Amino acid sequence: MKRINLFVWIISCILVVGIYGCHTNNLIDTNEEMPQRNWSYIQKVKAIVIIKDQTKAYNLKFKLRHTADYRYANIFVLMHLSGPGMPKVTRRYEYKLAETDGEWLGKGSGNLYTYTLPLLTGYHFAQGGNYMIEIEQNMRDNPLKEVSDAGILVSEVGETQ
Numbered sequence: 381m382k383r384i385n386l387f388v389w390i391i392s393c394i395l396v397v398g399i400y401g402c403h404t405n406n407l408i409d410t411n412e413e414m415p416q417r418n419w420s421y422i423q424k425v426k427a428i429v430i431i432k433d434q435t436k437a438y439n440l441k442f443k444l445r446h447t448a449d450y451r452y453a454n455i456f457v458l459m460h461l462s463g464p465g466m467p468k469v470t471r472r473y474e475y476k477l478a479e480t481d482g483e484w485l486g487k488g489s490g491n492l493y494t495y496t497l498p499l500l501t502g503y504h505f506a507q508g509g510n511y512m513i514e515i516e517q518n519m520r521d522n523p524l525k526e527v528s529d530a531g532i533l534v535s536e537v538g539e540t541q
Contacts, residue, residue: 405535405536406533406534406535407429407430407431407438407534407535407536408427408428408429408513408532408533408534409531409532409533409534410425410427410443410531410532410533411443411445411529411530411531412425412529412530412531413528413529414527414528414529414530417447417525417526417527417528418523418524418525418527419517419523419524419527419530420517420522420523420524421516421517421522421523423516424460424514424515424516425514425515425516425530425531425532426512426513426514426515426532427512427513427532427534428510428511428512428513429510429511429513429534430509430510430511431463431505431507431508431509431510431511432508433508434504434505434506434507434508435504436504436536436537437502437503437504437536437537438500438502438503438504438505438534438535438536438537439498439500439501439502439503439533439534439535439536439537440459440498440499440500440501440503440513440532440533440534441496441497441498441499441532441533441534441535442457442459442473442475442495442496442497442498442499442515442530442531442532442533443494443495443496443497443529443530443531443532443533444475444477444486444494444495444497444527444529444530444531445486445492445493445494445495445527445528445529445530446477446486446492446493446526446527446528447491447492447493447526447528448484448491448492448493449491449525449526450477450493450525450526450527451521451525451526452477452519453476453477453478453479453480453482454474454475454476454477454478455474455475455477455517455519455524456472456473456474456517456518456519457472457473457475457515457516457517457518458470458471458472458473458515458516458518459471459473459499459513459514459515460512460513460514460515460516461511461512461513461514462511462512463505463506463509463510463511463512464506464507464508464509464510464511465506465507465509466506471499472518473497473499475495475497477493477495492528496533501537502537513532513534515530515532517530
């Protein structure tokens, strides 16, 4: 009888940790691989986020991963945001990726460097509904070489990311 109770207890703990331990309030967390590590102008990273509560604040972030052979210390991107009752809004961002001595600022793993960069912080959507977020590279090179993947992260303010 003790073995059965112990077994049920262990299974219950695993289920609780599995259900509650991995829970986040990320609405969107995408990652799009670039063919042959080349990010072209026409290849926009897209995500649709469904906003159910416009009273909450959200953080929108740009995710980037590049190799050590990436040629620049920065990156320019365009973010397009459109949704119910609003015209399409476009913003241009520049992100610093390396120090002047060439040391990468991202988290390194082997030959890859990963960044999670802010787009909009504490943003309030005007109303509930479906919003389209698009990110496109805005550098002079087309395609932009040695970009492994890019993505979009949208989470409620207060969530750790």
